[in-house]
Amino acid sequence: MTPALDERDRIRAAMERILAGTPERSNGALTIVALAREAGVPRNALTQRHLDLKAKFYDKVRARGQMPDSEKRLRQQIVKLKELREGDKAEIARLQADLEALVRVVHQLTVEKLQLWTELTTPDTRVRVLPTQPSPTD
Known part of the structure; x- marks a missing residue:
C-alpha cells in the first residue's frame, strides 16, 4: 500500500489545526494518535514514514511552552510509580x-x-x- 501523495500536506494542515485549538476530526489532544486521526492517516504514517513531521509536531508543542499529552501521562505515571x-x-x-x-x-x-x-x-x-x-x- 502506497501513501497518498498529499499525506504530508494533510499532516501539516492537521498539525496547524490541533495547535490552533480547532480540530475537526480528533479530540485535539497533543498526541500522534490525535494528529494521525486529524490528518486522516494511519498512525504508522507518523511513526514510520514521516518521522520528521512527528518531531516537528512535538517541537512546536514544546516551543509553545506546552507538554505533549503522552509526556504528561508518562510524568503522572512516574509520580505514581x-x-x-x-x-x-x-x-x-x-x-x-x-x-x-x-x-x-x-x-x-x-x-x-x-x-x-x-x-x-x-x-x-x-x-x-x-x-x-x-x-x-x-
Whole structure:
C-alpha cells in the first residue's frame, strides 16, 4: 500500500489545526494518535514514514511552552510509580524486621527443643525420694 501523495500536506494542515485549538476530526489532544486521526492517516504514517513531521509536531508543542499529552501521562505515571516504590520500601523494611524476629524465635525454639530432647534421652542417674503416704497414726 502506497501513501497518498498529499499525506504530508494533510499532516501539516492537521498539525496547524490541533495547535490552533480547532480540530475537526480528533479530540485535539497533543498526541500522534490525535494528529494521525486529524490528518486522516494511519498512525504508522507518523511513526514510520514521516518521522520528521512527528518531531516537528512535538517541537512546536514544546516551543509553545506546552507538554505533549503522552509526556504528561508518562510524568503522572512516574509520580505514581515513585509513590508505589516508597510504599514498597516501607513494606520491605517491615518484612525484614519481621524476618529477623522470626529467625530469633526459630533459633530459640531450636535451642529449647535440643535441651528437651537431651533431657528425654539422657538416663537420669539421680536418686529421687518418693513421697510417702502418711501413716494412720500420724
